[in-house]
Amino acid sequence: MVFRFILICLLGMPVSGWAAEATVLNMANTGWMLTATALVLFMTLPGLALFYGGLVRTKNVLSVFMQCFAITCVVSFLWIFFAYALAFGDGGGWNALIGGMDKFFFRGIGPDTLKGDIPETVFAMFQLTFAIITPALVVGGFAERMRFSAVMWFTVLWLTLVYVPLCHWVWGGGWLAAMGFMDFAGGSVVHINAGMAALVAALIMGKRRGFPTVMMSPHNMTMVFTGAAMLWVGWFGFNAGSALGANGSAGMTLLVTHMGAAAGSISWMVVEWVRHGKASVLGIVTGMVAGLGTVTPASGFIGPFGGMAIGLMAGVVCYFATQLVKRKFQIDDSLDVSPVHGVGGVMGTVLTGVFASPVLGGMGYPEGVNMVGQVWVQCIGAVATLVYSGVLTLIILKAIDALVGLRVTRDEETEGLDLVLHDERGYNID
Secondary structure: OHHHHHHHHHHOOOOOHHHOOOOOOOHHHHHHHHHHHHHHHHHHHHHHHHHHHHHOOHHHHHHHHHHHHHHHHHHHHHHHHHHHHHHHOOOHHHOOOOOOOOOHHHOOOOOOOEEOOEEHHHHHHHHHHHHHHHHHHHHHHHOOOEOHHHHHHHHHHHHHHHHHHHHHHHHOOOHHHHHOOOOOOOHHHHHHHHHHHHHHHHHHHOOOOOOOOOOOOOOOHHHHHHHHHHHHHHHHHHHHHHHOOOOHHHHHHHHHHHHHHHHHHHHHHHHHHHHHOOOOHHHHHHHHHHHHHHHOOOOOOOOHHHHHHHHHHHHHHHHHHHHHHHHHOOOOOOOOHHHHHHHHHHHHHHHHHHHOOHHHOOOOOOOOOOHHHHHHHHHHHHHHHHHHHHHHHHHHHHHHHHHOOOEOOHHHHHHOHHHHHHOOOOOOOO
């Protein structure tokens, strides 16, 4: 510590952390961020792929794997070409809305370029994993019926026109950040955004053949459980990594995240047990995802009891939201993205303004802001995300449908996307 202080003084470098673009490399923070980055990518491949793959029917499992894998590759290219620059660059007079072009094709970013006290390459890669998992989550809204070419077009357009601007608004210095909007790890950017997009996609695509009269149970609950367990572990990188350092904030965030997952699992399990007389594995793992998604925006601003409270509420609210979407409104959001991620994201975003209060064990608000004021800002951010994501997703899907078509034919859907689109089977059992 003494040596570092002397070195900083000799070099005349600022010690203001993320407020400065140049400082001394912190190897401990860098090591943690490398680990967190790997954990978040692990959430998509293989975590989300296995979770979603097990939830669909046997004839469509490979289509889900393919979509998750291809989305990972396509988003990675776009991120290097222009998406990172637009999300986190300086947009000058347009900075409230979008970043600039100064870092297109990663210009000016090398091994020694720092973002705060970690390499900018590590920061960019960490943020890339968020950009990957968000459109991958949307897959759950149109699973088992969208053309693969349409999925690819949707990924390119949606990342560019929806994810990147929202990311800049919240984390890149845009207008929501300027308002003091609090989203520690993606309640709005990831979960509300993906949930709304999945809802719009489900409505535009229409129901799967036979829904809701034909049973469409998960084909492999062992696969679902395995993917869910990977998501839980990977989420520690997702949330605690957003502290951008190996510090007390990361430690508290990790604890809060775990409490949210455990509480969401318990409350969903209890509600299901009371209503149906049995607790299911599908229920408890879905409750885990609900708890994690809901606690995500608040995770770096609250204490463990706040995490438990948010998780408990998430399990109950998201359970009944799922019943409403599927049974009451009969919307075929195939893998429950909107009632779990969307509803949970909205609830967690708003509750961030409540449980960040020091009275409730939170870390407090920006200077001069009270609970009522912060809740109002959180509501503005949630509504803005819902409206922007919903409208742009609708436009994108309509455009793709006109150009290449969104949905496979009735016969192709009956046969299954694995054979029709990829000429393979997930299981070859003689």
